Amino acid sequence: MSRTILRGRVLTFLDEPQAIDDSASYRYIEDGAITIEHGRIVAVGDYVPEAGADVIDHRPHLILPGFIDMHLHYVQSQVIASYAGSLLEWLNTYTFVEEQKFSRQGHAGVVASAFYDELIRNGTTTAVAYCSSHPASVDAYFAEAAKRNMLMVGGKVMMDRNAPEALCDTPQSGYDDSKMLIERWHGRGRALYAISPRFAITSTPAQLEASRALVAEYPDCYVQTHLSENDAEITSSMELYPGSPDYTGIYEDYGLLGPKTLLGHCIHLNHRETKVLAETGAVAVFCPTSNLFLGSGLFDRERLAQHGVRIGVATDIGGGTSYSMLRTLDEGYKVLQLRGQRLNPFTSFYMATLGNARALSLEGTIGAIAPGNAADLVVLDAAATPAMALRMATASTLAEELFLLQTMGDDRAIAEVYVAGARSKSTLGGL
Numbered sequence: 001m002s003r004t005i006l007r008g009r010v011l012t013f014l015d016e017p018q019a020i021d022d023s024a025s026y027r028y029i030e031d032g033a034i035t036i037e038h039g040r041i042v043a044v045g046d047y048v049p050e051a052g053a054d055v056i057d058h059r060p061h062l063i064l065p066g067f068i069d070m071h072l073h074y075v076q077s078q079v080i081a082s083y084a085g086s087l088l089e090w091l092n093t094y095t096f097v098e099e100q101k102f103s104r105q106g107h108a109g110v111v112a113s114a115f116y117d118e119l120i121r122n123g124t125t126t127a128v129a130y131c132s133s134h135p136a137s138v139d140a141y142f143a144e145a146a147k148r149n150m151l152m153v154g155g156k157v158m159m160d161r162n163a164p165e166a167l168c169d170t171p172q173s174g175y176d177d178s179k180m181l182i183e184r185w186h187g188r189g190r191a192l193y194a195i196s197p198r199f200a201i202t203s204t205p206a207q208l209e210a211s212r213a214l215v216a217e218y219p220d221c222y223v224q225t226h227l228s229e230n231d232a233e234i235t236s237s238m239e240l241y242p243g244s245p246d247y248t249g250i251y252e253d254y255g256l257l258g259p260k261t262l263l264g265h266c267i268h269l270n271h272r273e274t275k276v277l278a279e280t281g282a283v284a285v286f287c288p289t290s291n292l293f294l295g296s297g298l299f300d301r302e303r304l305a306q307h308g309v310r311i312g313v314a315t316d317i318g319g320g321t322s323y324s325m326l327r328t329l330d331e332g333y334k335v336l337q338l339r340g341q342r343l344n345p346f347t348s349f350y351m352a353t354l355g356n357a358r359a360l361s362l363e364g365t366i367g368a369i370a371p372g373n374a375a376d377l378v379v380l381d382a383a384a385t386p387a388m389a390l391r392m393a394t395a396s397t398l399a400e401e402l403f404l405l406q407t408m409g410d411d412r413a414i415a416e417v418y419v420a421g422a423r424s425k426s427t428l429g430g431l
């Protein structure tokens with residue numbers, strides 16, 4: 001039987017930390033052992049020597065659940081760092097041009113492979129991605145995930161107006177292609193499908209109606225779209241859907257809001273919209289590096305949380321500027337500072353692990369180091385660079401170490417990654 005024991009300092013969350021000293025919200029084992037069989041965690045506890053066991057010793061590093069990225073666009077891997085004033089200019093000038101290349105399966109395969117290498121190098125073991133409008137881009141996305149045995153969520157973006165002809169589908173073809181891709185990929189291995197109308201501006205009412213039909217046929221699938229990111233986007237959306245009370249109301253009117261709905265950005269929501277998100281269980285996804293880069297605005301985490309809105313956190317590559325969830329948490333911290341809100345480091349790491357697993361309704365599968373969960377893990381080195389080592393020399397608590405990792409860390413702080421129990425960072429290139 002294949003049985004591996006990882007030894008190290010183990011940290012996993014049990015619930016959302018309510019304060020920096022909320023030690024009941026996590027489990028920390030100073031000399032811990034994670035026992036893995038057939039890609040799953042079978043035991044977690046104090047390390048006890050075992051004759052003949054295959055032990056990988058990661059001390060003094062921290063072992064956490066692999067990071068989960070709730071929103072990004074793999075087809076924008078070559079759009080990162082494009083110089084634009086704001087969202088709509090950025091979409092029209094760079095993004096809609098770049099995504100046209102994904103009609104070619106060869107291009108999609110090359111970018112998908114590089115994209116997954118980046119996720120792994122950054123400790124991300126599960127992500128939720130938009131593909132392009134071309135079915136070939138979805139095939140490349142899930143085929144590459146299957147090779148690496150990764151739990152990935154994604155889907156073909158549906159868009160039938162206000163974009164170049166070469167990117168546009170129609171209500172019927174968007175429906176047909178999505179249905180075909182759901183049948184092909186959803187639930188195959190670790191793949192999960194997200195029905196993906198891009199946003200109100202690029203979908204006609206007929207396409208949102210087709211999206212509603214897909215949701216009714218496949219209630220198990222996720223729905224992902226963008227909501228309330230930028231002022232000009234909101235104005236344009238309301239002009240296109242004058243019968244809806246507000247931006248959230250558009251998706252509500254087409255039956256697209258529910259506990260499996262993932263809404264990127266959610267920055268400028270009014271009181272009614274916040275209440276609707278809370279009532280429907282839809283998830284607001286915080287994308288700090290993107291929101292800063294595109295000048296979109298400051299996410300109001302406290303207000304949404306107080307109203308009971310479920311919240312996720314994500315990179316939003318390529319509006320976002322880093323694949324690293326550590327960089328993302330750092331920028332998230334700074335955004336909330338500007339709002340006068342404090343994000344303690346335990347809550348940040350909860351958000352990137354169990355919090356995002358809960359937002360995906362995948363608690364018990366990923367996001368925690370617990371028996372029965374997949375052995376998707378990240379090993380973190382808080383002294384990965386000379387500057388980090390210098391600062392780490394004065395850190396004496398776990399909170400300080402986590403905060404240092406978040407503030408100074410990036411891909412260099414990711415010492416190792418396990419996907420379904422397989423060593424995946426140090427073996428990159430060996431696929």
Ligand code: GUN
Nearest residue numbers: 073095198199226290319
């Ligand atoms: N809104 C619609 N499409 C996109 C996209 O690709 N990126 C971002 N950040 N916002 C969007």
Ligand code: ZN
Nearest residue numbers: 073226264316
């Ligand atoms: Zn996005």
